[in-house]
Amino acid sequence: MADHTPTRAERREATARRILEAAQHEFGAHGDGATIRSIARRAGVDPSLVLQHYGSKQALFSLAVRPVSDLEGEDVPAHLAEVLDVRLRELPASTKALMRSMLTSAEAAEAMSVYLRERAARLAEAMPDDHAELRAALVVSSIMGITIARHFLDLPALEDADGDDVAALVDSWTSTAP
Amino acid sequence: MADHTPTRAERREATARRILEAAQHEFGAHGDGATIRSIARRAGVDPSLVLQHYGSKQALFSLAVRPVSDLEGEDVPAHLAEVLDVRLRELPASTKALMRSMLTSAEAAEAMSVYLRERAARLAEAMPDDHAELRAALVVSSIMGITIARHFLDLPALEDADGDDVAALVDSWTSTAP
DNA sequence: GCATTCACTCTACACGTGTTGAGCGAGGTG
DNA sequence: CACCTCGCTCAACACGTGTAGAGTGAATGC
Known part of the structure; x- marks a missing residue:
């Protein structure tokens, strides 16, 4: 809240943040193929910086691709949808960068994979026992698919669907039975 | 069946096919960032060719990215899973190339989008009326998500799951009710 | 058997990339 | 005010890319 004139270190840190945000948006828009030059341009800065x-x-x-939330003890099943942002109009920048790159970058793929596994494990605990593990994996993967369809493929049926x-x-x- | 010695044109066409297949595999492995040189190498041919x-x-x-099947009048709902290859161990090369690139190439994204819309429309016809369109879109997107999780993210729970x-x-x- | 075609390779070019090191000039310090 | 610090820009590099055009030698047609 104190709006003192920023010190040199603060200004540096601020541009560092601006660069990171620019990177998230560029990676989010073009995947891991995004360019250092384009990131710099967006941040209003020299590529070298x-x-x-x-x-x-x-x-x-x-x-840029590190997931935002390590939310710990939240109630699981309904919340899940929100995490992978089935209902959010806009994805968090880092999530968008991660998803956009996950099919072309091994690192992003791995990150998404552990994220999904983690979520599925959580979800499985709160499910009827039968094939719980498999079914949790399916639900989590499905949410990912829906998120892709909505935010990257612009499927019209999902575009104007109510998130709820x-x-x-x-x-x-x-809770569907097999 | 007739194994006459191939004419010049036939040989040319054959190498054209080899190049296209190589392209599908390279695009399928590295997305639209795959290299002409890598494709040529895989096809055993000069890049210029x-x-x-x-x-x-x-x-x-x-x-390389054009979907393989314009199967016309097939029975819809159960078949759907097979189309986006929830149960196949290996994806068709063109499908793999299409999916791998759909988040980084606008053209692939559009192709996938129309494919999904088409499938969803088909599926909606065979569904209970309530919210049919939305629910069909969700199911189709989910299958895509499951396919991605299985074939590109190697989710272990799906890896050794029975396709059926x-x-x-x-x-x-x-047939789930909303 | 000879001239021609033509499927293919070689060489080259222009360009965009990630990355580096030198240099500049405003901000801090005495 | 003079000096130094250091956040930042400039200029340059080596390299990989898509692409074009000339060249080559074996299959073809007369």
């Missing part, structure tokens, strides 16, 4: 801050494109990518409807529907799958 | 056959990388990509189990489960969602 990007590397002085983050060392290499790879390192910056890793940071979607969440309720998906939630009902949680 | 790839362009003499297909004009440009873009044109080759378009061809998965198909049956997904199929049951088709």
Whole structure:
């Protein structure tokens, strides 16, 4: 809240943040093929500065793609939908970067995979026993698919769908019998 | 069946096919970032020849990514799973190329989108009326998500799952009430 | 058997990339 | 005010890319 004139270190840190955000948006828009130059342009900065801050494109990518939430003890099943953002209009920048890159970057794929496994494990605990593990994996994967369809493929049927409807529907799958 | 010695034109056509297959595998493995040189290497051919056959990388990509099946009048709901290959161990090369690129190539994204819309429309016809369109879109997107999780993210729970189990489960969602 | 075609390879070019090191000039310090 | 610090820009590099055009030698047709 104190709006003192920023010190040099603060300004530096601020541009570092601006660069990271620019990177998330660029990776989110073009995947891991996004360019250091394009990131720099978006941040209003020289390309070289990007590397002085983050060392290499790879390192910056890793940071940009790190998932935002390690939310610990939340109630599981209904919340799930929100996590992978079935109902959010806009995805968090880092999530978007991660998803956009997950099919072309091994690192992003691995990150998404552990994220999904983690979520599925959580979900399985709260499910009827029968094939719980498999069914949890299916639900989690489905939510990912729906998220892709909505945010990256612009499927019209999902475009103007009510997030709550979607969440309720998906939630009902949680207790479906095989 | 007649194994006459191949004419010049036949041999040319054969190498064209080899190049296209190589392209599908390379695009399937690395997305639209795959290299003309890598495609040529895989086909055992000079990079320049790839362009003499297909004009440009873009044109080759378009061809490599074209979906295989315009199967017309098939029975819809159960078959759906197979189409997006929830139960197949290995994806068709063109499908793999299409999916791998759909998040980084606008053309692939559009192709996948129309494919999904088409499938959803088919599926909606065979569903209980309530919210049929939305629910069909959700099911189709889910199958895509499951396919991604299994074939690109290597989710272990799906890795060794029985394809029929998965198909049956997904199929049951088709008649889920909202 | 000879001239021609033509499927294919070789060489080259222009360009965009990630990355580096030198240099500049405003901000901090005495 | 003078000096130094250091966040930042500039200029350059080596490299991989898509693509074009000339060249080559074996299959073809007379």
